[in-house]
Amino acid sequence: MTSPNSPSTPRHVAIIMDGNNRWAKSRGWAGIRGHRAGAETVRSTIRRAAEQGVEVLTLFAFSSENWKRPANEVSALMELFLLALKREVKKLHRHDIRLSVIGERSRFSNSIQKHIQSAEDMTRGNRGMHVVICANYGGRWDI
Secondary structure, eight states: OOOOOOTTSOSEEEEEOOOHHHHHHHTTOOHHHHHHHHHHHHHHHHHHHHHHTOSEEEEEEEEGGGGGSOHHHHHHHHHHHHHHHHHHHHHHHHTTOEEEEESOGGGSOHHHHHHHHHHHHHHTTOOSOEEEEEEEEOGGGGO
């Protein structure tokens, strides 16, 4: 899926995934509908970045601050994260894309932790684009 880099192609692109909830609510929809739309956008972003020859794509997906959201929203986000891990990792692997998840994993369910580890193990040797998901990650990690 990766094409040779052109001089104008950035080597590393980082995206802060923010505003899905507000986007949905501005249309009178439930917030989770915005998060589902955001997941679809992530799929197309990964595909386009790989096609353009981006070497590393970092997605700030779930801040440590997001745990303060209502419990039903956090639960829906965790279900969406788990579903994405289950559905998308084989596609990433087929396209030689490596996946890493950074952040404090211990707060995630055992099932999510196992799927993260499995995804990283499956894609570890891939040589295409490297997708880094920042999950339960906050700016304080940098201090």
